[in-house]
Amino acid sequence: MILIILLAVLVFAFKREVTRESSISANVRDDLKASYIAQMALVRGQVILRLDDHADYDSLNEPWAQPVSWTGETWGAEDTTDENGSSVAQPQILITDEERKFNLLTLVRGNDVQKKKAFDTLTRLIAICRREDKRLELDGGVKSVRRADDDSVNTDTLVRNLVKYLEERASEDSDDLEFTANPDKKPDVRSMKKQTPWEMLTVGELLQVEGWSEDLLYGPVRRADEAVEKTDENGEEAPQDWRDLTDEEKFEKRRDSIENMDQRSTDPNPLPIINYVTLYSTGFINVNTASREVLLALDEKLTWDVVDKIVTAREQDRQDIVTADENGGTLPEEEADPNLDEEGQPVEEEDNASFRPQDLASFQAFVQRVNNQAQDENGETPQTIEEFTEEIYNAIRPWLVVKSTVFEVEASATSGKVTKTIRAVYRRTGSNAAAATPDPNADPNAQPAADPAAAEDDGLPTEPAIQLTLLFRDISS
Numbered sequence: 069m070i071l072i073i074l075l076a077v078l079v080f081a082f083k084r085e086v087t088r089e090s091s092i093s094a095n096v097r098d099d100l101k102a103s104y105i106a107q108m109a110l111v112r113g114q115v116i117l118r119l120d121d122h123a124d125y126d127s128l129n130e131p132w133a134q135p136v137s138w139t140g141e142t143w144g145a146e147d148t149t150d151e152n153g154s155s156v157a158q159p160q161i162l163i164t165d166e167e168r169k170f171n172l173l174t175l176v177r178g179n180d181v182q183k184k185k186a187f188d189t190l191t192r193l194i195a196i197c198r199r200e201d202k203r204l205e206l207d208g209g210v211k212s213v214r215r216a217d218d219d220s221v222n223t224d225t226l227v228r229n230l231v232k233y234l235e236e237r238a239s240e241d242s243d244d245l246e247f248t249a250n251p252d253k254k255p256d257v258r259s260m261k262k263q264t265p266w267e268m269l270t271v272g273e274l275l276q277v278e279g280w281s282e283d284l285l286y287g288p289v290r291r292a293d294e295a296v297e298k299t300d301e302n303g304e305e306a307p308q309d310w311r312d313l314t315d316e317e318k319f320e321k322r323r324d325s326i327e328n329m330d331q332r333s334t335d336p337n338p339l340p341i342i343n344y345v346t347l348y349s350t351g352f353i354n355v356n357t358a359s360r361e362v363l364l365a366l367d368e369k370l371t372w373d374v375v376d377k378i379v380t381a382r383e384q385d386r387q388d389i390v391t392a393d394e395n396g397g398t399l400p401e402e403e404a405d406p407n408l409d410e411e412g413q414p415v416e417e418e419d420n421a422s423f424r425p426q427d428l429a430s431f432q433a434f435v436q437r438v439n440n441q442a443q444d445e446n447g448e449t450p451q452t453i454e455e456f457t458e459e460i461y462n463a464i465r466p467w468l469v470v471k472s473t474v475f476e477v478e479a480s481a482t483s484g485k486v487t488k489t490i491r492a493v494y495r496r497t498g499s500n501a502a503a504a505t506p507d508p509n510a511d512p513n514a515q516p517a518a519d520p521a522a523a524e525d526d527g528l529p530t531e532p533a534i535q536l537t538l539l540f541r542d543i544s545s
Contacts, residue, residue: 095484097484098483098486099483099486101484102484102486102488103481103488105483105488106159106479106480106481106488106490107490109161109480109490112161112479113136113161113479114494116131116132116136116161117477117496117534117536118534120132123471123500124471124499125356125423125425126165126354126356126357126422127356127357127421128356132163133357136161157481157482159481160319160323161477161479162319162326162478163476163477164326164475164476165472165476166346166348166472166473166474166475166493167357167471167474168362169343169344169358169362170189170346170365171346171348171350171351172190172274172345173267174186175190175231175234176231176267185466187227188368189365190230190365192364192365193344194226194227194284194341195223196361197338197361198338203364203370203372204364204372206334220279220283220284221279226279226280229277229279229280230280233276233277235267269347270540270542271285271342271346272285284341285341286340286342287339287340314487316489318489319478319489329360330360333361343359344361344362348476349473349474350469353469354468355382355423355468355470356422356423360379363378363379366463366467367460367463367464369457369459370460371455371456373454374453377453381437381438381439382421382422422470424470425470425471428465428468428470431458431461431462434461435451435456436449436451438453438456439451472496473496473497474494474495474496475493475494476492476493477491478490488544489544491540491542491543491544492540492541493540494536494537494538494539495537497534497535498535500532
């Protein structure tokens with residue numbers, strides 16, 4: 069009997085050890101697999117950016133802003149089903165341009181006039197995200213959801229504290245960040261002082277600025293309807309703290325905030341400001357990709373209706389292109405056949421809706437573009453926009469561009485119970501559509517120089533002229 073008991077104990081211990089080792093091996097395998105698939109998806113995002121044939125302007129109608137299709141691909145997996153026969157989740161790619169956001173570093177860069185404009189713009193942007201701006205037109209007619217007993221820091225103080233932090237020098241007497249085993253107690257980040265020579269490295273560093281809370285950064289600060297139950301589809305209480313979300317949930321939350329940008333603009337509930345600020349852009353605002361919130365913050369005299377007309381105009385086909393197509397003519401910037409490249413291969417469909425550089429050349433050009441589809445009672449395009457003057461245009465014009473330079477590629481992959489997410493920010497330079505400029509002093513009788521690349525035809529596509537420079541990279545799991 070004793071022998072049987074000993075054997076039973078040994079068998080149980082052996083089985084438990086085997087199960088533990090199998091679980092560890094499976095986790096290591098899934099971790100490595102998810103990491104490689106996420107890296108592959110990141111490269112796919114780089115390829116999409118480098119193959120852009122219209123890099124002289126960027127809009128939400130271009131391929132990089134659309135969902136990535138994996139139809140017919142195995143994305144690096146042996147098959148698309150796991151050992152249980154269920155489908156394996158495909159990797160996710162999210163590409164966004166940073167010029168759609170306000171660059172916080174403009175608060176401390178440039179001359180005094182530029183700094184003052186940046187200060188006022190961020191102040192208005194925070195008020196808009198808090199739903200305190202009187203120009204907002206929200207669902208239900210709600211104009212403000214700030215309560216009388218709200219003790220959150222006012223917008224002006226928030227921006228002043230941020231400027232003070234950005235101008236602060238690195239300190240060597242910074243306290244260590246302390247974590248406790250109590251899940252209800254949040255880590256104290258206020259005692260952490262700047263330890264780098266840079267103004268700020270990540271947007272998350274805003275939590276070290278006095279007054280900037282997780283609610284303000286990740287939302288919600290407060291809800292318009294506090295009677296709304298914060299539960300998920302299963303009836304269980306959903307996590308309200310950003311730190312409680314998994315990487316997969318954070319990724320989906322960011323995707324949802326981008327894809328539902330228009331619906332979110334009329335939501336009476338406060339918006340997380342992290343979706344509207346950046347540290348990596350050139351400081352300009354792309355009129356083709358910026359949200360209503362960012363455009364509205366550029367000047368206090370801009371109205372909701374004017375911003376709505378701008379957003380509507382960039383989503384409709386340009387009238388000059390439509391007219392040219394109807395008359396059988398072509399525009400100067402169009403190729404003979406815009407649907408085929410030089411080798412007769414199909415290319416991506418051209419975006420016929422976005423703002424172009426010529427649309428920002430003057431006040432009249434901008435007005436004409438915004439009124440692109442509108443016609444008055446005489447059947448002519450109006451030459452003015454109600455409540456939009458040349459003074460307002462001159463105030464916002466220094467901010468506006470139609471081309472984005474900095475992009476963020478976020479790739480996420482899941483294998484088993486492991487999710488890997490890679491975020492990378494790139495600066496894009498060059499253009500695939502640029503043609504070689506002929507030399508006016510060249511000898512017409514000279515023989516053309518041999519092209520080394522053409523001498524050896526390896527059957528591969530031509531190397532894109534667009535280059536990407538890595539600015540920031542973060543890996544989480």
